[in-house]
Amino acid sequence: MSIKLVAVDIDGTLLNSQHQIxxxxxxxxxxAKEAGVKIVIATGRPISGVHHILEELQLNQAGDFVITFNGSLVQDAHTGEDFVKNTLSYQDYLDLVHLSNTLSLPMHASTKEGLFTANRNIGKYTVYESTLVNAPIFYRTPEEMTDKEIIKVMMVDEPERLDKALETIPAAFFDRFTIAKSAPFYLEFTPKQANKGLAIIALAQKLGLTMDQTMAIGDQENDRPMLEVVGHPVVMENGSDSVKAIAKTITKSNDEHGVAHAIREWVLN
Structure with a gap:
């Protein structure tokens, strides 16, 4: 058995279409845990949206790690200590507020405290995100955000509006931020030096593992960075065609226990 670390995305991967494990x-x-393999949740969700999953899977014990905010935060899942933390500056936030206004897209900022929006009419996808990740929503004007530690910004709207917006975002923003869709209705902005791939590289180094000893399982574009760096990239059958193109193997869908199939077929076999 050569795989010693498996990074697993949550939505569309670990969870089935009923949002269940x-x-x-x-x-x-x-x-896999009993065989000594590190299972690491790697998600775009904030830590508040992961606690119950870590508890259910017993991945919050000594020696466990979790990757959240699309790689901006890597924590010891047992102690809560930050191992990697990348945040957006206040100027980054202001520039993204201006961009969201220009594109007429609802936006919210994610912190460890919850979701912060300057939109008086809170978008339905911000409400959905709040429910999904168990994070409260706060209304704050941009001027009231100076003291917030912002880890991620999300522009949220109908898929066709986000796709159109992606075509018009100035190149300078792609130079400054990691920009990726984590769902058809989520467009995420994280620090340029932060993504799931860089987080896994840092974690593998900490654990003394080579990248040949790592696997990642995902389904969407925000999983691309980790799929590109691991030795064994696995994409769900329900994944996007763009990430399937870089997969070493395709596993079953999230409604067909695809994560279990991947672990048993290519880790424990």
């Missing part, structure tokens, strides 16, 4: 997936993860 199937018993088969849970069992396969426990089998």
């Amino acid at each position: 199937t018993p088969d997936v849970k069992q396969a993860i426990q089998e």
Whole structure:
């Protein structure tokens, strides 16, 4: 067995379409843990949206790590200590507020405290995100955000509006930020030096592992950085065609226990 670390995305990967972890997936993860394999949740969610998953999978014990905010934050899942932390500056935030206004897209900023929006009419996808990741929503004007430690900004709207906006975002923003869709209705902006791939590289180095000993399982564009750096990139059958193109293997869909299949087929076999 050569794989010693498996990074697993949550939405569309670990969870099925009913937002549940199937018993088969849970069992396969426990089998991998018992075999000495590090299972690391790697998600765009904030830490508040991961706690219950870590507890359910017993991935919050000594020696466990978790990657959140699309790689901007890597924490010891047992102690909560930050191992990697990248944040956006206040000027970054102001520039993204201006961009969202120019594009007429609802926007919110994510911190460890919750979601902060300057939109008086809070978008439905901000409300959805709040419910999904168990994070409160706060209304704050840009002037009231000077003391906030912003880890990620999200522009949220109908898929066709985000796709159109992506075509018009000035190149300078792509130079400054990591920009990726984590769902058809989520467009995420994180620090340029932060993504799931860089987080896994840092974690592998900390654990004394080579990249040949790592696997990642994902389904969307925000998973691309980790799929590109690991030795064994696995994409879900329900994943986007763009990330399937870089996969070493395609596993079953999230409704067919795809994570369990990948672990048993290419890690434990």
